[in-house]
Structures are given as structure tokens and as C-alpha cells.
Amino acid sequence: MTTVHILTIASQKEARQALKEIGVDPAGYAYMAPKMQHVLIKIKDVDVRAANVLKQEMLAKGAEAAVAKWASGFTRPTTDVILMATLKQYSLVLKKLLEQPFGLPRLVEPVKRALDSIRPVKRKIACGRHTLKVGGRTLIMGILNITPDSFSES
Template identity: 35%
Template sequence: MKSEMLSIQNLSQAKDELKKLHIEDISVSMMASKAVFCVVKLYDVHPAAANIIKQEMLALGGEAAVERGCVNMSIESSHVVIMGTLKQYLRLLSKLKMQKGYFGLDDVVKEVSGSIEALMK
């Protein structure tokens, strides 16, 4: 037995690697988005939006780091570092779209969508 660290940068690479296992195509489709990990940093996010992003990512099994003042809304804006799989990001975007119009979440959706677009290839 041996091991190897894989560096999977996008959905296409994930699918290629999984196909090497000779598994069903449906399984490849179901698992590939879980094999792509990404970290996105957002700048100057409304603290309420930052809190929503953090809560939603935690609910999805991902993570988001926000500045300390977001909890008590003592700051005007926060940088946010979001960490998760492509699948988690897609679910996050779906949830944020339902809350559009609040606290600049429309802009968050645009930025995150643009950031992960390259991973969808």
C-alpha cells in the first residue's frame, strides 16, 4: 500500500480522477463536487451578511472566518474567509439567493459565483 496527495483544482480534474476508479458515471457526478476544495476571501462585507455566511457554511459542514465585531455588530464591515468544497459553495449560493436584497447578499452571491466559476470547468 502507498498513498498520494492529490491536487484537484477543478471539477474536470475531480471527475477524471474518480473515473480512474472505474465507478459508475452517476457516482462520479455525485462525488466530484466534493473533491474540489476552495478558499475565497471577501472584502468589506456587512457584518450581518458575514454572520449569515458563517452560519450557512457551518450548517453545510464548511467554515467561514469573520472579524470579531460581527457578533455584536460593532463594526461597519468585515473581511470574510470562506472555506469549503465546491458542493458546499453551490449550496451556499442557493441559500444566499433566497435572502437576496438583505445586507448586500446580492453582491456576495456575484462575488462568490465569480470566484468559483473557474472550479466548474
């Protein structure tokens, strides 16, 4: 029977693993994995001229950029921007921003740093003689109810 479920990809390692699990040719990993991770980035106080160019560049690459409603009318000097794209789309847009006016080249490095920071944080917690690895794939999850009313009086 065919099953359908949502696949959540939090890192490029997880993207490659998902591709491997379904039998994708390893030669395709480099092309497909960057398209599997959708990332949202918020940039504050962007010149509205730059925001409008940025939105057009994002749309041209199949991505999206949300700007304030006044940005298209240039009635205020700045707007916050929310970028919505895959890693592949970001790489294409960032190259193009280097050629654009209104301070857009100055956004390239901060956006790259933000993208580099999304790697999952992995750490280990000592539990007696065992070690619990946190930040990787969830193996077991549960809820423990230890409120006073959850215990039997008898």
C-alpha cells in the same frame, strides 16, 4: 502493500479523472466530483450582519467562513470574510443566500464568477519543432543548477 498519498484536485476534469482511475461508476461522477475540489474565497468589506448570516449558512452546509473577531459583537460596520467550501457546498449556500437579508443576494453573482474563474489556464509554448503544453498535468519536473560555481574547472 497499501500506500497513502495526498491527492490534489485543481479542476472538475481532474476530479472526474481521479474517479475514473479508481473505477467509480460514471453515474457517480456528477455527485462526487463537486465534493472533491475545495475552494477558498476572500470577500472584502462585508456588512457584519451579512457576515454573521453568511457564516451560519456556511456552517449549516458543512463549510466554514472566517470573520474578524469583532464581527460577532457588531462593534465595527464591516469585516472581511474567507469562505472555505467544496463546489457542492458553494452551490447549496448560494441558493440560500438569495433568500437572506443585509445585501447577501448581491454577493451571489460575484462569488459565482470567482468560482467560474478557477479553471486552469492551458497554453502551448513552441520549443523548436516541439510544442510544450502548460497548465495540464505535470509529467516531468526537475531542477537545473546553472550557477557559475556548479561547473567543474578541470
